[in-house]
Amino acid sequence: MRRTVTHFGTYDVRVEGGRPVALDPVADDGAPNGLADGMLDVREGPLRITSPMVRRGWLERGPGPADGARGSEPFVAVSWDRALELVATELARVRRTHGDEAVYGGSYGWGSPGRFHHAQSQVHRFLTMGGGYTASVNSYSAGAMEVVLPHVIGGDSWSFAERGVQWPEIVEHGELVVSFGGTAAKNAFANAGGVARHRQPAWQRGARAAGVQFVTVSPLRGDADPALEADWIAPRPGTDVALMLGLAHELLRTRRHDEDFLTRCCVGWEPFERYLLGRDDGVAKSAAWAASVCGIAPMTVVELAERIAGSRTTINVTWSLQRMQHGEQAHWMGVVLAAMSGSLGRPGGGYAGGLGISLMGVRPRRHRIASLPQGTNPVGPALPVARIADALLGPGTPYDYDGSRRTYPDLRLVYWAGGNPFHHHQDLHRLVRAWQRPDTVIAHEAYWNPLARFSDIVLPIATTLERDDLAAGMMDLTITAMSRVAEPPAGVRTDYDVFSALASRLGFGETFTEGRTADAWVRELYDRTVANLAEDGVPLPSYDDFRALGSVETPEPAPDERWSFARLREDPASYPLPTPSGRIEITSATIASFGYPDCGGHPRWYEPAEWLGGSAAERFPLALVSNQPSRRLHSQLDHAAHSRAGKVAGREPVLLHPADAAARGIAAGDVVRIHNERGACLAGAVLTADVRPGVVVLATGAWFDPETPGVTGSLDRHGNPNVLTADRGASSLSQGPSPGTTLVEVTPYDGVPPGVRCFDPPEIATD
Numbered sequence: 001m002r003r004t005v006t007h008f009g010t011y012d013v014r015v016e017g018g019r020p021v022a023l024d025p026v027a028d029d030g031a032p033n034g035l036a037d038g039m040l041d042v043r044e045g046p047l048r049i050t051s052p053m054v055r056r057g058w059l060e061r062g063p064g065p066a067d068g069a070r071g072s073e074p075f076v077a078v079s080w081d082r083a084l085e086l087v088a089t090e091l092a093r094v095r096r097t098h099g100d101e102a103v104y105g106g107s108y109g110w111g112s113p114g115r116f117h118h119a120q121s122q123v124h125r126f127l128t129m130g131g132g133y134t135a136s137v138n139s140y141s142a143g144a145m146e147v148v149l150p151h152v153i154g155g156d157s158w159s160f161a162e163r164g165v166q167w168p169e170i171v172e173h174g175e176l177v178v179s180f181g182g183t184a185a186k187n188a189f190a191n192a193g194g195v196a197r198h199r200q201p202a203w204q205r206g207a208r209a210a211g212v213q214f215v216t217v218s219p220l221r222g223d224a225d226p227a228l229e230a231d232w233i234a235p236r237p238g239t240d241v242a243l244m245l246g247l248a249h250e251l252l253r254t255r256r257h258d259e260d261f262l263t264r265c266c267v268g269w270e271p272f273e274r275y276l277l278g279r280d281d282g283v284a285k286s287a288a289w290a291a292s293v294c295g296i297a298p299m300t301v302v303e304l305a306e307r308i309a310g311s312r313t314t315i316n317v318t319w320s321l322q323r324m325q326h327g328e329q330a331h332w333m334g335v336v337l338a339a340m341s342g343s344l345g346r347p348g349g350g351y352a353g354g355l356g357i358s359l360m361g362v363r364p365r366r367h368r369i370a371s372l373p374q375g376t377n378p379v380g381p382a383l384p385v386a387r388i389a390d391a392l393l394g395p396g397t398p399y400d401y402d403g404s405r406r407t408y409p410d411l412r413l414v415y416w417a418g419g420n421p422f423h424h425h426q427d428l429h430r431l432v433r434a435w436q437r438p439d440t441v442i443a444h445e446a447y448w449n450p451l452a453r454f455s456d457i458v459l460p461i462a463t464t465l466e467r468d469d470l471a472a473g474m475m476d477l478t479i480t481a482m483s484r485v486a487e488p489p490a491g492v493r494t495d496y497d498v499f500s501a502l503a504s505r506l507g508f509g510e511t512f513t514e515g516r517t518a519d520a521w522v523r524e525l526y527d528r529t530v531a532n533l534a535e536d537g538v539p540l541p542s543y544d545d546f547r548a549l550g551s552v553e554t555p556e557p558a559p560d561e562r563w564s565f566a567r568l569r570e571d572p573a574s575y576p577l578p579t580p581s582g583r584i585e586i587t588s589a590t591i592a593s594f595g596y597p598d599c600g601g602h603p604r605w606y607e608p609a610e611w612l613g614g615s616a617a618e619r620f621p622l623a624l625v626s627n628q629p630s631r632r633l634h635s636q637l638d639h640a641a642h643s644r645a646g647k648v649a650g651r652e653p654v655l656l657h658p659a660d661a662a663a664r665g666i667a668a669g670d671v672v673r674i675h676n677e678r679g680a681c682l683a684g685a686v687l688t689a690d691v692r693p694g695v696v697v698l699a700t701g702a703w704f705d706p707e708t709p710g711v712t713g714s715l716d717r718h719g720n721p722n723v724l725t726a727d728r729g730a731s732s733l734s735q736g737p738s739p740g741t742t743l744v745e746v747t748p749y750d751g752v753p754p755g756v757r758c759f760d761p762p763e764i765a766t767d
Contacts, residue, residue, distance in 0.1 A: 038640020
């Protein structure tokens with residue numbers, strides 16, 4: 001029996017006749033899922049790419065803006081020698097003619113959980129050693145909170161994961177978890193570095209069994225495990241900050257706020273208090289005000305404030321809430337509400353940024369696991385990841401980011417390995433238009449997904465099942481040996497093989513490989529991990545014994561209490577936070593100094609461009625929630641049987657409240673058209689009372705399938721919500737994505753709907 005690790009679980013692989021035939025979740029995984037079920041049925045399917053491919057127009061006319069041809073022309077199969085020569089020559093030309101900053105190293109890190117065969121590490125190492133490249137910063141997942149929280153509580157962009165409330169202390173000491181955005185079980189399925197065991201659901205249920213009460217604030221009842229018996233509050237989407245402000249005002253009005261903590265451990269309470277009371281703008285952020293914004297009853301706000309004040313409370317703010325216009329405000333306000341509640345810095349209570357996601361809250365950290373060194377990129381500054389279309393459409397245009405004024409580079413070559421921008425990005429028709437601008441787009445891909453179809457040169461890459469590696473997920477204590485359980489199809493290579501060959505052609509092959517094969521690199525990374533853990537007093541077996549064992553468990557690392565809220569509460573002078581003041585910055589003088597009209601010095605309610613309480617709702621009266629899917633990770637394996645089994649009428653399902661469906665003449669199972677001024681898509685109707693009226697839910701990740709790519713309003717046949725979402729930055733502070741700020745209308749589709757085409761291979765022309 002051989003073992004492998006995926007983003008969605010660890011599996012023992014049954015092999016018969018030299019071929020993998022089944023992936024069995026490891027026996028002690030308490031909550032396995034079906035996301036990996038399709039890995040075997042698509043490995044050698046019709047959408048597998050097994051030869052280097054070049055877009056015909058690029059091959060015939062050479063590099064240059066594509067004027068709509070990228071994404072619509074046939075491909076030509078070429079030999080590896082020819083493909084590598086084309087890539088090497090084009091990279092050299094762009095660097096020579098336009099400079100290293102003209103190369104964009106696109107990668108979102110997905111593709112393999114392995115520490116060595118990690119697509120993002122591979123492409124960034126290669127481009128750095130070739131002279132440098134324009135990199136991206138922050139993530140589509142948490143772009144706004146990654147920028148704002150270091151100003152508010154200090155530390156790096158991910159230190160909130162360590163310093164938030166953890167489930168073990170909630171079980172022992174907690175009494176109430178108020179989760180803005182929910183703790184949906186599907187969000188625990190995956191981990192970028194692999195999942196050894198799915199432990200999140202058991203901890204949540206353990207907290208409920210210990211008597212902890214749950215409140216879910218979300219337009220979707222299903223954003224909490226039914227076993228948690230959570231009370232459901234369903235405000236209008238995008239109004240969570242207003243609700244938090246109403247709760248804060250009620251705590252202040254009733255004198256239940258933690259004045260001692262706010263005075264000793266925070267700065268900037270007074271300006272925020274004035275804002276709460278409406279002393280400057282004339283609008284008190286009262287329970288009645290919050291209720292009017294959120295579309296809920298005022299007593300709901302009053303009663304929840306009483307429960308927060310009377311309980312050891314965790315204020316959990318999920319990541320989805322910062323993927324909105326002004327998304328920074330939700331997590332900033334979540335910290336402030338926790339500080340006011342009296343629970344911050346006390347066992348089992350306080351602030352958490354994303355409890356329920358992967359292993360968030362299960363433990364604060366893991367040991368140092370070595371990864372492939374990427375080197376120091378000499379090109380800067382990095383581009384906020386969600387602003388790639390802006391950069392392609394407007395080279396030389398100035399923009400704001402976290403207090404700096406920057407200029408978009410003139411990107412001429414996009415090199416993408418790992419991730420799918422035609423899943424993550426917003427306003428996909430705009431992205432298609434931007435995608436025509438560079439001279440060349442190169443992608444490493446295993447399947448004919450939308451990224452491959454919108455590239456000029458596509459290099460076929462081995463999958464997780466087809467290479468050896470080692471894995472250790474974020475906050476996971478298990479290190480697992482990943483076994484090659486099948487050889488790649490003929491004509492398919494690993495990312496490392498490709499980059500090694502390209503580096504050799506470009507004159508830095510030895511520097512890139514350091515003389516090591518891929519398997520030698522995996523051994524090297526394990527040996528470096530052994531050395532890292534030895535410094536912590538943790539012994540590991542030899543590499544050969546590790547591979548024979550299949551996995552090793554490491555002990556819980558000692559907690560890092562340098563910046564803990566508990567120590568801050570104990571003695572803020574002796575245990576300061578890494579903020580300018582050393583305390584929690586309710587009002588940040590730094591952010592205030594930036595002078596941004598869309599992100600001031602303390603958290604506040606900003607009316608979004610699109611929401612159910614605004615004028616735009618007169619034309620598009622439904623709020624779109626584009627959440628994470630339950631049958632795949634992002635867009636991965638959408639063409640596999642497990643994902644396709646969840647389609648309705650062959651398309652992505654859209655959830656509607658029965659009252660909204662009846663008003664539009666929509667029945668369950670109907671094909672419907674979802675549209676706004678940016679685009680339209682088809683989906684299959686599912687009716688449920690577990691969605692707030694006025695809200696529709698269309699999960700992300702359906703493969704982009706446009707009738708006319710790049711044309712505003714063109715129909716996506718399959719149900720990708722990002723033809724509807726706006727490509728606007730959350731604010732001038734973070735420039736994070738804001739898909740959660742979207743209004744739409746839904747109507748029955750009139751006539752025979754067009755067939756879904758994204759699961760058909762593209763046309764392959766003769767060379």
